[in-house]
Amino acid sequence: EPEVTQTPSHQVTQMGQEVILRCVPISNHLYFYWYRQILGQKVEFLVSFYNNEISEKSEIFDDQFSVERPDGSNFTLKIRSTKLEDSAMYFCASSDVPPFTTPSSYEQYFGPGTRLTVT
Amino acid sequence: AQTVTQSQPEMSVQEAETVTLSCTYDTSESDYYLFWYKQPPSRQMILVIRQEAYKQQNATENRFSVNFQKAAKSFSLKISDSQLGDAAMYFCAYRDYTSGTYKYIFGTGTRLKVLA
Numbered sequence: 001e002p003e004v005t006q007t008p009s010h011q012v013t014q015m016g017q018e019v020i021l022r023c024v025p026i027s028n029h030l031y032f033y034w035y036r037q038i039l040g041q042k043v044e045f046l047v048s049f050y051n052n053e054i055s056e057k058s059e060i061f062d063d064q065f066s067v068e069r070p071d072g073s074n075f076t077l078k079i080r081s082t083k084l085e086d087s088a089m090y091f092c093a094s095s096d097v098p099p100f101t102t103p104s105s106y107e108q109y110f111g112p113g114t115r116l117t118v119t
Numbered sequence: 120a121q122t123v124t125q126s127q128p129e130m131s132v133q134e135a136e137t138v139t140l141s142c143t144y145d146t147s148e149s150d151y152y153l154f155w156y157k158q159p160p161s162r163q164m165i166l167v168i169r170q171e172a173y174k175q176q177n178a179t180e181n182r183f184s185v186n187f188q189k190a191a192k193s194f195s196l197k198i199s200d201s202q203l204g205d206a207a208m209y210f211c212a213y214r215d216y217t218s219g220t221y222k223y224i225f226g227t228g229t230r231l232k233v234l235a
Binding site: 043 | 212
């Protein structure tokens with residue numbers, strides 16, 4: 001069964017450094033998402049991406065964040081200058097654009113997450 | 120704005136018994152999807168069950184079933200014959216379609232402990 005993959009599984013970085021989190025969505029999916037989960041809290045939407053541009057972003061997704069699809073398979077989240085409060089689990093998700101609606105249409109498939117620790 | 124509320128931070132159940140996790144949500148939409156996700160200690164998000172709002176019939180997946188009350192905006196998860204492997208955080212989620220894109224809105228989660 002196709003799945004979303006994310007690398008690395010755990011990233012440790014120092015405050016002020018730039019990090020890039022990588023995701024490989026399911027191959028025929030066209031919508032891509034990033035979510036964040038601070039330890040002990042709920043999962044929060046960060047950004048959605050379609051047709052090579054951001055389609056929606058949350059208040060959390062400020063100027064230090066950016067997303068990119070550098071090639072036909074990867075989808076990345078860059079944090080320009082990390083802060084302690086960026087420490088969290090980051091989930092990538094993808095969904096399809098089906099020719100007709102089925103029960104699983106537009107359903108988001110989540111990757112295993114990248115644990116980011118900022119020290 | 121759509122919101123999802125899980126009022127039980129933690130629940131416990133004896134192995135082989137049945138437990139129900141509560142979820143309420145708020146929306147002005149008439150058609151939408153609801154989900155339950157399981158998050159074990161590995162923190163991966165695993166889809167347990169989905170419910171389409173326009174379907175009257177409650178969704179069922181093996182030992183997992185939902186009690187969907189659309190008028191009350193309630194979406195509880197019932198786990199029958201609980202197993203040790205069911206111990207995890209469970210998140211209720213609503214699929215929102217404002218702003219022209221889909222995004223998931225999650226509740227704060229319920230930690231389920233299964234007692235041997």
